[in-house]
Amino acid sequence: MLDEIDRALIHALQLDGRAPYSRVGEVLGVSTQTVARRFNRLRAEAGLRVIGLPDPQRAGRALWLVRLTATPHVAQDLAAALARRPDTSWIKFTAGGTEIVSIVNSTPTDGSALLLNDLPRTTGITSVSAQYLLHMYVGGPTAWRGRAKSLTPAQAAAFIATPTDRGPSKPLGDGDAKLLTALGEDGRATHADLAVRTGWSTATVARRLDELHQAGAIYFDVDVDPTALGYTTSAMLWLSVPPAHLDAVGRALAEHDELGFVAATTGRTNLVTQALCASPDALHTYLTERVGAIEHITAIETVPVLRTVKAAAPFSPSLVGLRT
Template identity: 30%
Template sequence: MKDSGQLNEADSALVHALQISPRATWSRLASVLDHDAVTLARRWKRLTDRGAAWISCYPGPALAESGQGCLAFVEVDCAGGRVLEVADRLSRQPMVTTVEHVTGDRDLLLTVMRPDLASLSRWVTRSLSSLPGVTASRTHVAGAIYTEGSRWRLRALSADQVARLTERRPPVGRTGGPPTDLDRRIMVALSEDGRAPYTALAETCGTGVDTIRRRTRHLLDAGAVHIRCETARPLSQRPVAAVLWAQVPSGSLEDAARRIAGMPDVRLCAAITGRHNLLVVAWVRSVNDIQRLETRVTAQAPGSTIGDRAVALWPMKLSGHLLDEAGYRRGTIPIDGWSTLDATEDTDAAAALAGQGP
């Protein structure tokens, strides 16, 4: 049953643990959380069945930094009365990872992944612009990503528990060339369920378990993919998502962005092109906290200004997962930045990828 309360102590600890180590075995989690593995697995199933928590996966910034991917934030204006229609079609697009109905001078804010700038241009000019109900759009290409949602934490564990769960990973290196067809299939499969067992991934991707294990670990260690545990926003103690567009003096952008990225409420801090050069997304306790957030952001970046701001009224899709109006997961459209599906096509095929309707 869905409710507007908070996660209990045990569930909060489990979610925090999975935010730190999303693919940890139940036995490893049990050794830290002081619960047996069967109980933890049962608790997780109850949370996922409610749509209260889930684990997503998406291409990491390392791909874009190596010239093998392109991330963009797209503002979309819709004709009167057609916002939900447009949002529904865009939510079914595999390359549109996030769709939010927001306040301010746009109706929708999208996060879009494409292989390169040329394919992004084709999608915006030929697919998005021809979608019935879309009247205008503005595209901001992302540069450096200083923090993103996989680093956000619920803060329910002790420092000792966090230390015990933190994996000693090898330094993130190069992705080792463009992703192969198998790598792409793994990414798509993990975007539906980031905890999918290697046996299930092998069956989905049509290859052996050892190969899947080796390639998945490589993608994770190289930063080519990021896995994160999400919780329904009403259960996060920070139910309001604020979006800030900032202009920071170019000479201090790098240092300021890293300081802003270290703020505990910040979920995304990214350099962008356009009239503003920094995008900040944070989860806060209330709308009243947004002004305080702006004050703290500008304090971290002397000489900066907040040029625009928005509140997410309804996060309809988050990292490939469809959400209801209360913020609970209701389905999945696996992320595929290489997809050639057109936004104006019949999108039932996209829904079928997840085996779930809207």
């Protein structure tokens, strides 16, 4: 379990993933060395990572929510193989360990290769369902509220940049690929490190990074083991909502601290969420008292998450099995 300083550090990084340790320490009232030591410990023990990601719409990416089942003897290897791909994220084992849920990025250049070519040719897969992610209410640039409750309003304000009117930015292009790859591995990489990775000067890196961030073309997310925050029980909730009420229900659910992900999708179930609770009993209470109080949800399927193989950051074998 984390203490108040750990939780405040995670909250600060959620607001400004590249905030210098010195500024974090000043706001939290601790030394720069304490912040650096806490960050390194959380990285080692709780999988804390800051990652820079492109906004899917600006990057021309379509996001698919893929739900597949596989025979028991191939499920583990299949999940590991999916995790190593650069076009996948949030790979989870659910149900009895033979169901895998994943988000797949599709671009005009790859032509949905994973969905159209690779998965159909894979032996051991018994069913596949793929639906468009139409709109994310929680997830992506909109952070999970459950890990952003530790700072006071005054402290939080110190990490929220004031938008500046810089005019339209140059859109994401092929020249940004190396920058995005580096930020996806470490969103806190220094300008010098990014210059080495991109072949640009440090001044060019700083200018382009600032331009993309200010324009909302990229955002910084925090990846951390939810169990370290006290959330030991997780489940995917597949909801059916009449289209006329879908947005209202999605917005209502987005206000729930228990949900780390809320998105509208195509398909028979058109709203999917991930619940993160302290215990099975807490999940039961959440479902019956909070979700059950929302009108217009006509059906719900609750599927336990057994293990997260890959989160938003690139695959790291040392983190497999860490998160629930």
